[in-house]
Amino acid sequence: MIDEKSTVALLIDDYPHLEEKAIVDFINNFSVMADHLNKKQEIADSPSARFFDWMSGRNVKRQLLLDRTFESELVFVRDYIVENEKRLVKNDDFMDEIMSGVSLLSGKLREVANETCQIKESLEELRETVCHIESSVVQRLDYQELYINALSEKELALSIFSKTNDSLSPEQSLWLMLTRLWYGDFGRWLKASGKSKSNSKVVKETLETLKNQCMLIMSKKTGRSNDALIDRDTLYKSLISDFEPVKDALCLMSDHHSNKLESMIYSLNSNVELRQFEDSDLPFVFSNISIFHEMASLLQLGEDHATTN
Structure with a gap:
């Protein structure tokens, strides 16, 4: 229990x-x-x-x-x-x-x-x-220090994502990990990089590395190859929690309106009717890769960053 x-x-x-x-x-x-x-x-x-x-x-x-x-x-x-x-x-x-x-x-x-x-x-x-x-908080970090902190935070978040957590499904863990990155030094580094062409290559490479690392962990946690397909109902079940504190945590982290899976996470865990998704342009099947790409659009929220595609 x-x-x-x-x-x-x-x-x-x-x-x-x-x-x-x-x-x-x-x-x-x-x-x-x-x-x-x-x-x-x-x-x-x-x-x-x-x-x-x-x-x-x-x-x-x-x-x-x-x-x-x-x-x-x-x-x-x-x-x-x-x-x-x-x-x-x-x-x-x-x-x-x-x-x-x-x-x-x-x-x-x-x-x-x-x-x-x-x-x-x-x-x-x-x-x-x-x-x-x-007054005791350091207000600013220079860009290089922020970049170093962002990479350290990414590795820490990935290590947490790789752990077994009986209260979270792999898809729920992925979403919470990505929101952790967005709210922490990793997200601040992405915002600081902005539209600068000099930083775009590093941003793109970092996000690509993040994707590859997440795919390795997702494949291990789900037991599916990264291009194996699941249907909508299977995805719904993986995004909803029966445990009230986890439901509230997922809802709390799903109000950015950054992507359709985020809206689905909120609706599923706040008992909103799913009818709105049935006729949407969401695909009928998903893979680990497509789930990551949809969720990771959060990391481009409000910024013109290099995509993970």
Whole structure:
């Protein structure tokens, strides 16, 4: 039997961007609450809120979650950040997003007529906490150092991808690995490379190497040759999880709209009707290679990078 606590701990250890994105999205969702208090239940049931509960150990009943106050939420987020400071400060982009979310929330709360002094105080404490942590983070890396870090992160991500994880299918592991790369130094290196012709060759070679390494691991994990075909139903089954924390993690990492498989991952794990995919231009059969190419389009999100084809 899969243990929820140990599985969530392993997910956070292997894919730290899950923790970071859950916190950022959780804070940003407060601005929605401030604008539309009648949507509180919808926000409370979001993947970021549920996964934040899983990772913080606060997986209380849904009706209790809906009764939380802004004050208690902000205090809890502040305490969680302080408790996990050493781990969270490693990603300066994450800290920037936290600050942006807190600043946005501050503005929204000023517009709410019934805001309380306790909320203001909690928000200010959270802001001070994040500012203090952010001041200890190195803000910039030069390009060469970023490139070295990106390659190191790629190798670490591949080593995690190659491990056996009973709570994840090979296809789910591939997706979480690619999102880890996108949110980490590898993704920052891709963005820094941009459209520079001088960097395009290195980018193309690096992505090609990544593809080849992933294909070796996928073939071993799935027991299929990389050009062996599977049908849609088989792929659907490999992308959906029956384990609630994994469902929430997959949904949390599938809101980029970078490719159709990503949208499918979100729909499958959030119980959305699959009818929208039946008449789409998705192929009826897939291979390890085609799955990788579709998922890896995330790494070109918003940038004109060399493709992996």
